[in-house]
Structures are given as C-alpha cells and as structure tokens.
Amino acid sequence: MLIPAIRIVTFLEVSPGNGSRIELVEVGRGRPLRALAADLESRGVISSARLFTLLARFRGGDSRIKAGIYQLHDGMHPGQILAKMISGDVYQRIFALPEGYSSYQVAEMMEKRGFFKKEAFLDACSDPTLLAELGIRAKSVEGYLYPGSYNMLPGKSERDVVREMVTRQRAMLESCIKTTPAAPRHLSHREILTLASMVEKEAVLPIEKPLIAAVFENRLRKGMRLQSDPTATYGVRAFGGKVTKQDIMRATPYNTYLIPGLPPGPIGNPGREAIQAVLSHPPVPYLYFVARGDGSHQFSSDLTAHNEAVRRFLRTPGAPPGGSR
Numbered sequence: 001m002l003i004p005a006i007r008i009v010t011f012l013e014v015s016p017g018n019g020s021r022i023e024l025v026e027v028g029r030g031r032p033l034r035a036l037a038a039d040l041e042s043r044g045v046i047s048s049a050r051l052f053t054l055l056a057r058f059r060g061g062d063s064r065i066k067a068g069i070y071q072l073h074d075g076m077h078p079g080q081i082l083a084k085m086i087s088g089d090v091y092q093r094i095f096a097l098p099e100g101y102s103s104y105q106v107a108e109m110m111e112k113r114g115f116f117k118k119e120a121f122l123d124a125c126s127d128p129t130l131l132a133e134l135g136i137r138a139k140s141v142e143g144y145l146y147p148g149s150y151n152m153l154p155g156k157s158e159r160d161v162v163r164e165m166v167t168r169q170r171a172m173l174e175s176c177i178k179t180t181p182a183a184p185r186h187l188s189h190r191e192i193l194t195l196a197s198m199v200e201k202e203a204v205l206p207i208e209k210p211l212i213a214a215v216f217e218n219r220l221r222k223g224m225r226l227q228s229d230p231t232a233t234y235g236v237r238a239f240g241g242k243v244t245k246q247d248i249m250r251a252t253p254y255n256t257y258l259i260p261g262l263p264p265g266p267i268g269n270p271g272r273e274a275i276q277a278v279l280s281h282p283p284v285p286y287l288y289f290v291a292r293g294d295g296s297h298q299f300s301s302d303l304t305a306h307n308e309a310v311r312r313f314l315r316t317p318g319a320p321p322g323g324s325r
Helices: 005-013 033-042 049-058 078-087 103-112 118-125 128-134 158-178 189-202 206-222 229-233 245-249 272-279 303-313
Strands: 022-027 068-073 094-096 149-151 288-291 297-300
Touching: 005 049, 005 078, 022 033, 033 049, 049 078, 068 078, 103 118, 118 158, 128 158, 149 158, 158 189, 158 272, 189 206, 189 229, 189 272, 206 272, 206 288, 206 297, 229 245, 288 303, 297 303
Parallel strands: none
Antiparallel strands: 022 068, 094 149, 288 297
C-alpha cells in the first residue's frame, strides 16, 4: 500500500512533541529494526514505526545503528534520531574518580553530583557479601577503586559501580605487575596498593613518585617508621597537605608516626603512576624528604642533611614536623 506523500513529509519534518518527553532507549546488539522502531513509537518519540523503518532502510542505517543507550526526546525529527544512532552518540553521564581520593571522598563526590547518597555508597564499599564476591579480605574496598571515568548508566546500583571500579583497578594492578620484570615479590597486592596510596597522597609532582616510593621502601628495609603525614589524618579528616602535632600524636591503626611498618591497608585509591613507582623505583639512598613549599621535595640520605633541609624549608617557629620524613 502506497503511503501518501504528505504523510511522509509530515513524518520527516514535524516532530511528535515539543521536546518535553525525554526517553532513554537501549539498543541491544542485533536488535531487529522493526522492534526498535515499535519501541520508539510506543514511547512517543516518533509518530510512525513503519515510516521510521522505511527511512532507516532507505538511508542504509538498519545495519549501521550502533548498540548503546540513547537519550531521545519527542522534539527530535526522525532523521536526527537515526543520525544519533548511526554515529553512536550514546547517553553519557560521566563520573571521574581522581587519583588518590579515599572512598569517603568518592562517596561525597557521588552525592554532590547527584548519583548516589554518600552513606549508601559507603555501605556498598564495606558490604561483606560484595567484598567476599570480589575476593577482598578487608573491611572495605579502599585502595581497590580504579581512578578513571565511568558512564553512570541508568539502573546502575552502588554495588554495580563498586564492582566495576574494583574490576578495573585489579586489571590495572595485574597489568603493572606483569609488565614490570623486577617487581618486588615480597609485597602482596594489598601491600602494593597500600604503599601506592601513600605515595599518591604525598606526591604533588608525578616525577617525584618513584623517589617517594624509594624512601618508604628504604625505611621499611631498615625498620624505620614511615612517618607519612597522610596516614596521620586518615579516617579523621581529608589530608590537605599539612598535619598538626595533635594529628601525629593521635593513636589510630593507620598513623605511621606511631605504628611500625605499613598501615593495615590503603589510605586512598592510587593510580597507575603511583603503583608503578612502588613496583619499580630508582636505587637511591634517600631516607627522608621535606616539602619545599612549591610542590617539590628535598630528599636526604641522612638525618643531619634532613634536619638542615627542615630548617631551610620549614622556617615557621614552633611548626609541627608535618611535611617532613
């Protein structure tokens, strides 16, 4: 049966609504064009499934439509909808997890961006069932969340997102270990992530990450306390680059000013550079470093040189030893 020309023109040039109706439509791989068109019509995004099918076939789009989730509205013309699906212009609502952020900081960002409630995300991070599923023998996924970008698709739960973040972090860690021939065998995956999280928090300049990792490794080898400032505030408040005397004297399981060796787990979620710094750092003799105040650090091999650096760069009378190791 022939379709009147005026109906075709109306279909092509007149949208079914004013754009107020917004729909997220999922196009699965291999989904029949007729089924997709019927879905679009039922949602009120197009006025005719039959005409949309004919248009797609006429333009060769029936085999070129890409799978994904698309955000469409009833103010779009059929040609715009088809072009969007052919180009793969899928729905994206991106959440970027910064390197070094703790799970608590991530949860705060999630809430501010309107993705999840802070407490609900933190509950997912410490869910015993999920931890067991992921093979993490710890109280939370701290350190196991991959710093990167995520498309927060509709329907994803807090646990879905945590699961994806952990899967990507584990893959990245295993890739780093595999591609580092001289990776230390005495460190477990959890210890690597723990050290890397400390390096991530301490370093401002990426170029210094291997040197900071070397200092921590040297101190561990000698049985010296790590005295890492960020560990003194972990679980109390976000580390802002400085600590107080009260911070370094506070008894917590993570405060490396008071405990020997590594803290019980990561203090944030490290990125690739920090992990690689732990796996492969230069054989330098440094045991100390102090912040210069411009983002860089002064590294020293002995206490005399370190004390001189502290006097030089931490001139404030009565200042606590924050910023130095």
